Amino acid sequence: MSARILCLGLVLVFAASYAMAQVGGEKRRSGYQDMGEALQKMQDDDTANPGMLFVQLGGQLWAKPAGAENKSCADCHGAAANSMKGVATRYPAIPHGADRPVDLEGRINLCRTENQKAERLPPENRDLLALEAYVAHQSRGMPIAPPYGPLLDAFRAQGEGIYRRRQGQLNLSCAICHDDNAGKKLAGIAIPEAHPTGYPIYRLEWQTLGSLKRRLRNCLVGIRAEAWPLDAPEYVALELYLMERAKGLPLETPAVRP
């Protein structure tokens, strides 16, 4: 009898500590947790989240034929809710036969040029952001799950190198702000941990949806470093490393950020 009670007690203790490890064990914070309650509510409420307008537009574009092939994304991929579920959690990735990784917008542009025979959409183009938001939205709530492989790992290591190197006239590295001083205040703004959980994001300062690349360029400009050209592989390398740091955190697309 007492053995059974002891056993039950142990089971309860284990169950409780397991649950706590699940909830309390996660030390990393998404930028979401650093925002005020009003912005969190805006992100959580699909009727208030301005990013959802882009997701809706992306849904329309998904079904619209384009290019010389006159094919829509849906013609090949069917319902995005099935075919695109989880895809954004494992980008950047290396397309079949390619020798370098592409980010999600790069993958979408590959389908435009190779499969639809349509022109590339330029960076920060509204339709490109809308398609990316629509595809990434199919993974909302799913944990970030980066792929591995010798080539990917080499690019990821390059990204980590950039992340840790000081640069710009202010001579700062990403790590100085986002690792060593995360949570502290930079001119009154809480420094986030730089997890790319919500891209493309609706940023209030931009008054529109924008890509991770745009966000990274904002940080580079802030430290007076030369931003790489928009098609530079450095952004993809950085994103590979940021996704690795954020591995397991849930995607939020479309996130709202100040």
Added chain:
Amino acid sequence: MRILLVIALLLTACPVAAQPVTPQIVDDAIPASLTGRPGDAARGRAIVANRSTGLCLLCHSGPIAEERFQGDIAPSLAGAGSRWSEGQLRLRIVDGSRLNADTIMPAYYRTGGLQRVARAFEGKTILSAAQVEDVVAYLVTLKD
């Protein structure tokens, strides 16, 4: 004479010198003014408060009540004039890495040893010699 005047005008027109003079470091200080003249504390206060000129309040807080958005990455500037001499403050602003190799505080009067500086700022110091002197003059007044 005309040429000297032109040079003098050019120098005042672009206060951020491309080629900073190398200041004399003695122990942990730069005792002499970079310009040979004392700075202006009121101008220095304005530079420290300005987000895009001094940038100090990105990281520091300080007794500048009208600037609501201040940083807490670095110690408060309040009392800096009691803790440090004028010469020590000058070296701290010119190049804090001489005191602490790992410091995250930018060197305000140095152009070497930087990577991938944006074109608009290449070869330029963050502050001019005169601006450094103004900032130092202000910091000296910050007694507890």
